[in-house]
Amino acid sequence: MMDRTLETTGSSPRWRFGIGARLVLAFVAIVGFAVVACIVGWLSYKRLSGELSRMTDEQMPQLAFASRLSKAGADIGAVTAVLAGAESRTEYTEIRNTYTMRLATLRALLEENAAQSGTTALLPLSEAIAANLNRMDLAAGKRFTLREAMRSDIDELRWVQADLLEEADPLVDDIRFNIETETRNGQGSAALAEQQKSEALLTVVSQANLATGLIGRLVNATTEEEMQETNAFLGDSADELASRIHSLDGWPDSITVRQLARRILDQSSAATGIPNRKRSEMLQAGTLGQLAGENARLVEELGRRIEAEVVAIEASAGEAARRAAAAIETGRSLLVAIAVLSVLVATAIGYFYVQRNLVARIRLLASAAGAISGGRPAAPIPPAQADELGDLSRALTLFRQTRDELVQSAKLAALGQMAAGIGHELNQPLAALRAHIHSAATLIGRGKGDQAANNLDKMKGLTGRMADQISHIRRFARRPDAQLRPVDLVAAVSDALSLLEHRFEEEAVELELSLPQNSPVMVMAEPVRLEQVAVNLIGNALDAVTERAERRVSVAVDATDRKAQLVVGDTGHGIASANLSSVFDPFFTTKPVGSGLGLGLSISYNIVKDFGGDIAILDTGPTGTRFLISLKGPE
Structure with missing residues (x-):
């Protein structure tokens, strides 16, 4: 059998008996053994083929589905616990988006494998989780809206508190002045009245500050007990504040203070103020916690059913693998004798042709290729013969030439990148030459030959500098030895x-x-x-x-x-x-x-x-x- 590889020498093609043809000829005997082995193997592995087909068509897709199903269930379970604990709308939205994406992945996987036996029971669970998630969204939305409103109210209260302090300071100063004046004038009753106004005003300010602080603590309360305790203190403070505001009703100068204090008092109201919003927020938090618990129960049930489905799929795959192993064992015994005979023939071919001819030449080529690629002194390349290794010898010779060309090209590329600087190096002497030529012409015209000769000497030095620069560039650009x-x-x-x-x-x-x-x-x-x-x-x-x-x-x-x-x-x-x-x-x-x-x-x-x-x-x-x-x- 002839190798149909076409070798071109000049313009005349010729056929050659290459390595491929020689190996085909050498392995004809092994092919004969292989044919016999195929016949025996076909008889022995017919059963194995059926088992493998069933594993490929049934078990492998089921195992892949089981793996993806387990991951999808684990992903949902991982994010369930943190959803109800979100402290802000942004955090809840991010976790909710992740949860929705993972739930959508699970549902798409279940719909894609609707023919699986356990899928029918999993789909309703995923839908129940989605419905419960929507209810959680409503509770969380109300909770975060209330929290945002309370934070806005707290910010407003702090401004009101600051304004109250600013308005109260001059009133306190006026009262002190009035007390001193009435005392000097011997008007004890008038001084006592001013003292009572001072006490009422300072009490209003202190109770307003206390109420503002208690409202801030109430907003940050995390338990029902803490909220009730804070509400009790806030109610006492609000009552005292209302009483003191009322005692200032007859003092016209305190109208602004009373208005600011009433705004704080309004936010302290258990019916309409921040305590009412806090109770609503705690109720929504409780509802959210109950829904989260229901969601966790559904996810746990989903995990149990997924685990049962995965176990069933693995058991089915294991049984198919055992049947395939039995078929393999049967065929193995029948092929031992043919394999031994094939090895003997292949060993003879490998030693007399492959080892003593092909491998020896390949080693020489590998040594030469390693020397070329590693930049070491070039190893001798074996002479080209009329086969594929001969083509490789010629290719390595060309590769060595290409490597040298690449080094030269990189060097010329570096010169190209330095072209602007080289131009600058040459432009400076050229500019100096033009100046010296103009100066020398002027000096000659004035009859100052000695000074003109001095300029000519400088011009000679500049031209020498340019020549050295160009010689250096040429030397760098030439091919190395x-x-x-x-x-x-x-x-x-x-x-x-x-x-x-x-x-x-x-x-x-x-x-x-x-x-x-x-x-x-x-x-x-x-x-x-x-x-x-x-x-x-x-x-x-x-x-x-x-x-x-x-x-x-x-x-x-x-x-x-x-x-x-x-x-x-x-x-x-x-x-x-x-x-x-x-x-x-x-x-x-x-x-x-x-x-x-x-x-x-x-x-x-x-x-x-x-x-x-x-x-x-x-x-x-x-x-x-x-x-x-x-x-x-x-x-």
């Missing part, structure tokens, strides 16, 4: 900082630089790719501090025995713990859409691994992140 050699890490970091210098200025970022002075730090690397790693890490650090109040990037190089370290830190938000394992993955980024492809750290990781070094997150947190790169020194 594969050969590693000793490279000055300090110089590579300095070159990277020169490409990003404009961002530090434009974004007002402070640079903390710690580099060895007048002593190179040599590492085994390739200069262009090493500079690309530094650009990626410093650029990421600049991105991390963009929206921070404290914008600081630190770059430090440290040399040890035959080893060098580069540490790049920032004062950004840090890396979330959930993202720590993914920061070096290709295309992983936390930046907004359009701000990056998530390739910088992945490419840097592969480059450092290719150098035989290591890159890791040194530390991270709310105050910033530091990356550590370790590189080998020259031998």
Whole structure:
């Protein structure tokens, strides 16, 4: 049997005898055994098939229904206890909405499975719960309306109390003045009358304050005993207040005080005031508690019936499983001999063809793929043969080329992002050149050749600076060499900082630089790719501090025995713990859409691994992140 895979060489297709065809040919014998096994299995498993069909058609849907039914009942039971204890209309509405949603879920589930035997008994219970819930809504609505009215009355009483105090203070001062005057004039009876008015006025104020406090306590009462006790005190205070108000009727100056005190007295009335509303609110609370108890009873009954339905479904499923297990045991014994013979034939095929041919080549391909994806020096790719593994060999070769192209593209993309800064670096010397040219022309016109020559020397220096900048950009943009050699890490970091210098200025970022002075730090690397790693890490650090109040990037190089370290830190938000394992993955980024492809750290990781070094997150947190790169020194 020929493999019908079509291989294209140039423009002429040809047929090939690939791995698929070889395996088909090799496993013909096993297929024969499989056919025999199928015949035996069909005879043995016919019974099993029937049992499995019944389990699939009947038991599995019933078990799924039982699981969903149990959850729906548990959800309703969980919210029942807290519904009656809601202390505000908003809290009650939120709990009520949750309760309604869960009850609707249960009813939809019961209606969807109306054919189940136990569903008929559950539907009336759910409807009874819904009806009882509506009655609870009425009681709760009345209760919360009364409570809101009482809170409004209490607020009004506090204002009335404040006005009463404000009106009483000047009257008390007047009475004291009158008492002193009458006493000096020897009018003892008049002074005594003023004293009695003072006592009546102060008593009105104190009793009004006491009544207001008792009303506030009454509104917050939670038990019948507490309400009755407070009502008794409030009645005594109201009687005293009424008596004192009456004693002030003949004093025209106290009319405002009397009006304010009567408003407090009106709210103290057991028939029409706040005590009456409190009694009504307590009655509604009691009704709500009774309805909640009835609701709890209905939910408990619903839970018992759901539990009985689930137990019945589980028992039916268990019986079906036992019948299926018996059918499996019967078929197992019949297939042992065929399985042993099939294993012997498959072992021979696996050793002589799969192990000694296919697996050996696959291992070589896996080693090469791991080296390519891990950024390690490329392992040899086995030569392509005329089969599917040969196609994989060619694909890995192309993948290695694509990886190198991706590194180059990322580097050019970084140059594109730095284009504005590079333009700024070139525009400054150009502007200076124009100024020096104009100045030199003016000096030459005035016959001052020496000063003009000085301007020309400055122009020469500026052109040299521009040439160095363009040479640096070209060097960074060119394709790197594969050969590693000793490279000055300090110089590579300095070159990277020169490409990003404009961002530090434009974004007002402070640079903390710690580099060895007048002593190179040599590492085994390739200069262009090493500079690309530094650009990626410093650029990421600049991105991390963009929206921070404290914008600081630190770059430090440290040399040890035959080893060098580069540490790049920032004062950004840090890396979330959930993202720590993914920061070096290709295309992983936390930046907004359009701000990056998530390739910088992945490419840097592969480059450092290719150098035989290591890159890791040194530390991270709310105050910033530091990356550590370790590189080998020259031998």
